Amino acid sequence: MNIVVCVKQVPDTATERKLRSDDNTLDRDAADGVINELCEYAVEEALRLKEAHGGEVTVLTMGPAKAADTIRKALAMGADKAVHLVDDALHGSDVLGTSYALAQTLKKIGFDLVVLGSESTDARTGVLAAMLAERLSVPQLTFANKVEIDGTSISIQRVTDYGYDRVEASLPAVVSVVEKINEPRYPSFKGIMAAKKKPVEKLGVADAEIDASQVGLANSWSEVVDFAAAPPRAAGTVVKDEGDGGVKTAEFLASKKFV
Amino acid sequence: MSEILVLVEHVEGQVKKVTLELLTLARKLGTPSAVWAGEGYSPDAQAKLAEYGAEKIYVADAAEIGDYVVAPKAELLAQLVSEKSPAAVFVAATAEAKEIAGRLAIKIDSGVLTDAVGMEDGLLADQSIFGGGVNVHSRVTKGTPIVAVRPNATPIEAAAGAGAEERVTVDVSDAAKGARVVERVKQEKGARPELTEASIVVSGGRGVGSAENFAVIEALADSLGAAVGASRAVTDAGWYPHQFQVGQTGKTVSPQLYIAAGISGAIQHRAGMQTAKTIIAINKDSEAPIFELADFGVVGDLHQVVPQLTEEITKRK
Numbered sequence: 122m123n124i125v126v127c128v129k130q131v132p133d134t135a136t137e138r139k140l141r142s143d144d145n146t147l148d149r150d151a152a153d154g155v156i157n158e159l160c161e162y163a164v165e166e167a168l169r170l171k172e173a174h175g176g177e178v179t180v181l182t183m184g185p186a187k188a189a190d191t192i193r194k195a196l197a198m199g200a201d202k203a204v205h206l207v208d209d210a211l212h213g214s215d216v217l218g219t220s221y222a223l224a225q226t227l228k229k230i231g232f233d234l235v236v237l238g239s240e241s242t243d244a245r246t247g248v249l250a251a252m253l254a255e256r257l258s259v260p261q262l263t264f265a266n267k268v269e270i271d272g273t274s275i276s277i278q279r280v281t282d283y284g285y286d287r288v289e290a291s292l293p294a295v296v297s298v299v300e301k302i303n304e305p306r307y308p309s310f311k312g313i314m315a316a317k318k319k320p321v322e323k324l325g326v327a328d329a330e331i332d333a334s335q336v337g338l339a340n341s342w343s344e345v346v347d348f349a350a351a352p353p354r355a356a357g358t359v360v361k362d363e364g365d366g367g368v369k370t371a372e373f374l375a376s377k378k379f380v
Numbered sequence: 381m382s383e384i385l386v387l388v389e390h391v392e393g394q395v396k397k398v399t400l401e402l403l404t405l406a407r408k409l410g411t412p413s414a415v416w417a418g419e420g421y422s423p424d425a426q427a428k429l430a431e432y433g434a435e436k437i438y439v440a441d442a443a444e445i446g447d448y449v450v451a452p453k454a455e456l457l458a459q460l461v462s463e464k465s466p467a468a469v470f471v472a473a474t475a476e477a478k479e480i481a482g483r484l485a486i487k488i489d490s491g492v493l494t495d496a497v498g499m500e501d502g503l504l505a506d507q508s509i510f511g512g513g514v515n516v517h518s519r520v521t522k523g524t525p526i527v528a529v530r531p532n533a534t535p536i537e538a539a540a541g542a543g544a545e546e547r548v549t550v551d552v553s554d555a556a557k558g559a560r561v562v563e564r565v566k567q568e569k570g571a572r573p574e575l576t577e578a579s580i581v582v583s584g585g586r587g588v589g590s591a592e593n594f595a596v597i598e599a600l601a602d603s604l605g606a607a608v609g610a611s612r613a614v615t616d617a618g619w620y621p622h623q624f625q626v627g628q629t630g631k632t633v634s635p636q637l638y639i640a641a642g643i644s645g646a647i648q649h650r651a652g653m654q655t656a657k658t659i660i661a662i663n664k665d666s667e668a669p670i671f672e673l674a675d676f677g678v679v680g681d682l683h684q685v686v687p688q689l690t691e692e693i694t695k696r697k
């Protein structure tokens with residue numbers, strides 16, 4: 122089985138994240154780039170499926186040159202090879218542009234199964250997997266906390282507000298995973314060493330047959346008009362519990378008309 | 381005024397509050413038309429939608445629409461956009477509705493904004509990003525703007541609309557039938573309001589100590605008619621189900637009141653609750669970062685403070 126796992130590099134959530142004042146896009150230089158956490162779960166699930174059913178796991182990342190670190194991390198976990206879609210023309214793409222660029226690349230490299238995280242920690246749109254399914258005309262199996270494959274049949278548990286839906290489809294398909302699906306492995310020393318030798322193919326817009334007029338900031342379908350730091354919250358009152366903390370809290374709630 | 385399509389969120393035939401918020405918001409910018417997709421439509425639902433200003437209600441209540449994941453609803457909306465040429469399409473910023481919006485965006489070649497906390501004239505969206513740290517104005521520049529609006533962002537106001545019903549038939553394409561829903565598994569929910577929609581959320585963290593101890597959090601929530609939330613430390617430990625997790629990789633909530641008990645206030649937790657109007661923290665560590673956000677905080681043992689608070693609220697009712 123040919124499994125492609127989409128991995129995004131994002132700014133570390135533990136550092137202060139910013140937008141650039143020149144073009145209102147994410148400032149990727151201001152913070153350390155790390156693998157999007159849910160993408161680790163996606164890589165783990167891809168590796169488990171490969172271990173159970175055979176095949177190969179390819180990492181696909183669209184991002185600037187420094188995203189190469191994130192690709193190495195996924196390779197160190199055990200993925201076989203990677204494709205790095207890297208081109209200045211892609212800078213500032215919105216979800217329409219990003220889903221188009223990734224879909225074109227997926228058509229080019231081929232797949233039986235595409236695995237994504239259900240959401241990134243920077244943009245948090247949570248729509249990319251659904252949009253890839255639409256663009257590739259394959260079944261959408263998103264928000265999975267369990268994936269099972271039997272031959273060319275695939276079924277997942279799709280997490281919902283009330284519990285989950287059991288969903289069935291045939292391969293090829295697009296899956297996105299939530300964090301409760303597995304426990305991602307740590308790369309071993311051997312894995313880290315091996316990752317240095319694994320093939321990473323760099324593709325530009327033309328290589329992946331991406332129409333440059335459909336990607337990048339200038340061609341986006343939406344724009345950030347302006348932005349500002351959120352005003353800090355006014356300092357509140359903090360009391361020490363002297364056996365009456367609950368009563369005091371109730372008094373505060375009453376003063377705000379919640380009770 | 382120009383028509384704005386509002387995709388109705390409904391459960392067991394009941395219109396959800398977020399839809400009334402979207403209708404209220406759409407009235408300020410145009411004339412709302414509700415779009416009902418899936419089973420469960422009734423005269424009650426029609427009355428509710430009309431009460432909050434729906435001029436028209438497009439009803440596509442064939443069972444088939446709910447039998448497949450997301451795609452049929454995107455097809456329905458695409459069909460309506462091409463027939464009615466609305467000024468915009470609003471959906472709730474829930475996981476599924478955002479996916480519908482994303483697929484629709486491709487079908488109608490239009491931009492999509494996935495998490496607005498408000499809308500201004502000219503269909504300018506307010507977004508709160510990076511866990512509430514930065515406020516952004518954004519807008520769609522191509523096609524028919526599609527906007528997902530966060531629940532609890534707009535106070536609801538009734539203002540009657542005609543509520544004229546128009547039946548819509550959709551032929552779900554084969555392409556949209558790829559992912560079949562074969563079973564819907566409902567896990568216990570109880571009578572509590574839904575987490576993202578609730579006006580009050582009471583969340584417990586690692587400080588609660590165990591699954592059994594979550595009863596104190598539930599009791600406080602019930603005394604306030606609130607939803608229960610949890611930190612990731614809690615869902616990872618299996619003390620409370622994952623769908624109740626608040627934060628970066630859980631639900632984003634914007635209630636009127638958020639009570640955090642035994643939660644340290646890690647940045648990833650804050651990302652899911654920072655836009656709450658009023659925040660109360662109960663934590664035994666006076667240095668816990670959650671106090672930086674709190675309008676009111678108690679430094680103390682939650683096992684003392686929370687039951688006393690519940691008792692006091694019950695007394696005052």
Ligand SMILES: Cc1cc2nc3c(=O)[nH]c(=O)nc-3n(C[C@H](O)[C@H](O)[C@H](O)COP(=O)(O)OP(=O)(O)OC[C@H]3O[C@@H](n4cnc5c(N)ncnc54)[C@H](O)[C@@H]3O)c2cc1C
Nearest residue numbers: 127183215216237238240241244245246247248249493494
């Ligand atoms: C704060 C912020 C808000 C934004 N809001 C919008 C908006 O409202 N509308 C809009 O059109 N654009 C928006 N964008 C642009 C958007 O970030 C990009 O289009 C982005 O590449 C895709 O969105 P996502 O990361 O949210 O995807 P998600 O759907 O949240 O990501 C899910 C998964 O998709 C995969 N993935 C995502 N990006 C890549 C990648 N580059 N390479 C490989 N795999 C990937 C990963 O597996 C990831 O786990 C926003 C950007 C920022 C920084």
Ligand SMILES: Cc1cc2nc3c(=O)[nH]c(=O)nc-3n(C[C@H](O)[C@H](O)[C@H](O)COP(=O)(O)OP(=O)(O)OC[C@H]3O[C@@H](n4cnc5c(N)ncnc54)[C@H](O)[C@@H]3O)c2cc1C
Nearest residue numbers: 585586587611612613627628629630642643644648664682
């Ligand atoms: C990429 C990423 C995504 C994440 N996503 C999320 C997310 O969606 N949601 C989320 O919540 N976290 C998320 N986290 C985890 C987050 O970083 C924290 O680890 C988590 O929020 C901690 O949960 P907690 O506050 O319950 O536990 P702790 O940080 O352990 O805090 C427990 C608190 O309880 C207090 N306490 C203990 N006993 C008592 C008592 N008897 N009475 C009163 N107070 C007491 C302690 O003083 C302490 O402050 C994410 C992390 C990463 C890296």
